[in-house]
Every structure is written in structure tokens, then in C-alpha cells.
Amino acid sequence: MAERKVVLEGKELTKDFKGLRANENVSFKLFEGEILGLIGPNGAGKTTLVNMLSGTLSITSGDVIYNDRSIKGLKPYQIGRLGLIRTYQIVKPFPGMSVLENISVGAMFGSKDKVYSSKESKEKAEEIADFVGLSDLKNQRADQLNIAAKKRLEIAKALAARPNVVLFDEVMAGLNHKEIDSAVQAY
Numbered sequence: 352m353a354e355r356k357v358v359l360e361g362k363e364l365t366k367d368f369k370g371l372r373a374n375e376n377v378s379f380k381l382f383e384g385e386i387l388g389l390i391g392p393n394g395a396g397k398t399t400l401v402n403m404l405s406g407t408l409s410i411t412s413g414d415v416i417y418n419d420r421s422i423k424g425l426k427p428y429q430i431g432r433l434g435l436i437r438t439y440q441i442v443k444p445f446p447g448m449s450v451l452e453n454i455s456v457g458a459m460f461g462s463k464d465k466v467y468s469s470k471e472s473k474e475k476a477e478e479i480a481d482f483v484g485l486s487d488l489k490n491q492r493a494d495q496l497n498i499a500a501k502k503r504l505e506i507a508k509a510l511a512a513r514p515n516v517v518l519f520d521e522v523m524a525g526l527n528h529k530e531i532d533s534a535v536q537a538y
């Protein structure tokens with residue numbers, strides 16, 4: 352059997368905030384094609400780990416290897432352009448822009464292997480709005496969406512960036528059972 356490729360590896364990752372160690376020596380390997388879950392109660396350090404992997408927070412010690420190279424110290428946008436994309440637990444749309452415009456931004460500034468024109472970005476955004484079940488709301492302003500739709504928009508923006516790996520941070524948190532069932536069916 353061919354050896355499976357490791358796409359993302361955390362090596363003894365530690366994050367210290369003032370007086371508080373949020374992550375201590377966290378190591379993991381994500382293999383190509385694998386879905387890896389991270390569980391733990393509130394405050395366990397899940398978001399902090401995502402923040403270190405995506406360059407949103409500096410790493411106190413340890414390393415992140417993505418596609419055979421260290422990405423430690425790179426800026427979030429540089430990491431994003433390498434195809435490692437994350438979503439935010441506390442959703443971060445551009446509030447005054449429409450759903451479609453928000454998704455287009457993901458398409459336009461995503462992975463660096465292809466630069467999308469504004470027309471191509473819009474086409475890609477339409478396709479993804481449909482895929483995540485936001486077609487009916489595509490012209491709504493992002494700040495007018497309910498939380499379930501905002502969470503879908505987070506996923507849409509991430510997918511529009513043509514990721515190689517997506518780090519989903521609590522995409523279902525805050526949704527009721529019906530909304531979760533509906534989101535799971537959509538994907």
C-alpha cells in the first residue's frame with residue numbers, strides 16, 4: 352500500500368498567554384484525504400490551536416509543517432494563499448457587503464495557483480452559494496443574516512478560496528438541532 356502523505360503536522364505546539372498556558376506540546380498529523388476532529392470543553396484551547404496553525408496567533412514553541420515546509424511565522428494571508436484556510440468561530444463577514452460579495456472576496460484572494468478576475472470570482476461565488484444553500488440569500492447584506500446563515504457564509508468563504516485543507520472552528524456551534532440537520536444534509 353502506498354504511504355499516505357502527511358499534509359499538515361503540528362509539532363509540540365505550545366501557546367502561552369500572560370500567566371496561562373492554553374496549549375502544551377500539542378502534536379498531530381493530518382493525512383491527505385483525512386477528516387480529523389478536535390474535541391474538548393470550552394476553554395480547552397481548540398481555537399488557540401487553530402489560531403496558531405493559521406498564523407493568527409504567534410507560536411510560543413513548536414512548529415507547523417504544511418506540505419513539507421514550516422509555515423511558522425507566516426502571516427495569515429500568506430498561509431491562506433498556500434491553501435490552508437480557516438473559518439472563525441465568531442463569524443467574520445464583511446458586514447456591509449452582500450453574501451455573494453463576501454464569497455467573491457474568498458474566491459479573489461484565495462489560493463495563489465490561480466488568480467480570479469472579478470467576473471470569475473462572482474461565478475465561483477454563485478456556484479458556492481448554491482452548494483452551501485445560500486442562493487436565496489445571495490443579495491442580502493451579511494450583517495442581516497441569522498447565525499445559521501452566517502455560519503454557512505463562513506464555510507462558503509473558505510471553500511471559495513480553493514483550499515487544500517480547511518480548519519473549521521465550531522461551524523455548528525450556536526445552531527439549533529433543526530439547523531444542524533439541515534446544514535449536515537446540505538454538505
Ligand SMILES: Nc1ncnc2c1ncn2[C@@H]1O[C@H](COP(=O)(O)OP(=O)(O)O)[C@@H](O)[C@H]1O
Nearest residue numbers: 368369373391392393394395396397398399400
Ligand atoms: N487572546 C487571548 N489572550 C488571553 N487568553 C486567551 C486568548 N485566547 C484564548 N485565551 C484563553 O486560552 C484558553 C483556551 O481558549 P480557546 O482556545 O478559545 O478554547 P476553546 O476554543 O477550546 O474553547 C482559555 O482559557 C482562554 O480564556
Ligand SMILES: [Mg+2]
Nearest residue numbers: 397398440521
Ligand atoms: Mg473555540
